[in-house]
Amino acid sequence: MTISVGDKLPQASLLKMGENGPEAVDLASKTAGRKVVIFGLPGAYTGVCSTAHVPSFIRTGDALAAKGVDEVICVSANDPFVMGAWGESTGASAAGIAMLGDADSSLTKALGLNFSAPPAGLIDRSKRYALVAEDGVVTVLQVEDNAGECNISAGESIVDAL
Numbered sequence: 001m002t003i004s005v006g007d008k009l010p011q012a013s014l015l016k017m018g019e020n021g022p023e024a025v026d027l028a029s030k031t032a033g034r035k036v037v038i039f040g041l042p043g044a045y046t047g048v049c050s051t052a053h054v055p056s057f058i059r060t061g062d063a064l065a066a067k068g069v070d071e072v073i074c075v076s077a078n079d080p081f082v083m084g085a086w087g088e089s090t091g092a093s094a095a096g097i098a099m100l101g102d103a104d105s106s107l108t109k110a111l112g113l114n115f116s117a118p119p120a121g122l123i124d125r126s127k128r129y130a131l132v133a134e135d136g137v138v139t140v141l142q143v144e145d146n147a148g149e150c151n152i153s154a155g156e157s158i159v160d161a162l
Contacts, residue, residue: 001112002111002112002113002143003111003112003113003131003138003141004138004141005138005139005140005141006137006138007137007138008136008137008138009027009028009031009111009133009136009137009138010027010107010110010111011027011028011110012026012027012028012102012106012107012110013025013026013027013106014027014075014100014101014102014107015079015080015083015100015101015103016080016083016084016098016099016100016101017080017081017083017084017099022079022080022081023080025098025100027107028136030071030073030098031133031135031136032135032136033135034070034071034134034135035068035069035070035132035133035134035135036069036070036071036072036073036132036133037057037064037069037071037072037073037130037131037132037158038073038074038075038130038131038133039053039057039072039073039074039075039129039130039131039153039155039158040074040075040076040102040108040111040113040126040127040128040129040130041053041054041074041075041076041126041128041147042076042077042115042122042125042126042127042128042147043076043077043078043122043125044076044078044082044083044085044086045082045086047148048128048147048148048149048150049076049128050086050090052150052154053128053150053153053154054074054086054090054092054097055090056150056154056155056156057072057074057092057095057097057155058090058091058092058095058097058155059155059156060155060156060158060159061095061096061097061155063155063159064155064158064159064162067159067162068162069132069162071096071098072096072097072098073097073098073100074087074092074097074098074099074100075100075101075102075107075108075126076101076102076125076126077101077102077103077104077105077108077124077125077126078101078102078103079101079103080100080101080103082101083099083100083101084099086099087099102126105124105125105126108124108125108126109124113126113127113129113143114126114127115127115147117147125147127143127144127147128143128144128146128147128149128150128153129141129142129143129144129153130142130152130153130154130155130157130158132158132161132162140158140161140162142157142158142161
């Protein structure tokens with residue numbers, strides 16, 4: 001079942017690169033008492049993810065903050081090493097976007113937003129989406145019909161939804 005507006009985010013432990021290597025990030029703790037945007041995408045360094053989705057949240061960071069967003073979080077079914085390097089290469093980390101790996105796709109599956117495209121080598125990856133959660137409860141959810149498109153899940157669309 002896919003998560004819906006009004007649902008509480010599932011329990012999840014994600015991974016980020018810290019000063020001394022991978023560090024666990026508890027999603028409930030990260031979202032408690034805060035307004036966050038979480039956007040999920042099929043994979044680091046993939047086409048639309050790198051050329052459209054991440055840049056849209058870099059561009060809209062100030063506008064989201066002006067709407068009361070405390071943090072923007074990018075989640076992908078990648079390991080924290082890849083997410084850390086991708087955050088550096090795209091400028092997302094410098095822009096303040098938390099680049100978190102869902103290495104085993106457990107969060108993505110719990111959200112009901114997983115898909116596989118074996119011909120492209122994408123197994124248990126995330127559909128392209130963006131959501132707003134306030135104190136861990138989803139208030140906005142925008143999922144693309146096609147993972148190759150970035151329209152309703154782009155940063156500008158989330159700014160408009162707020």
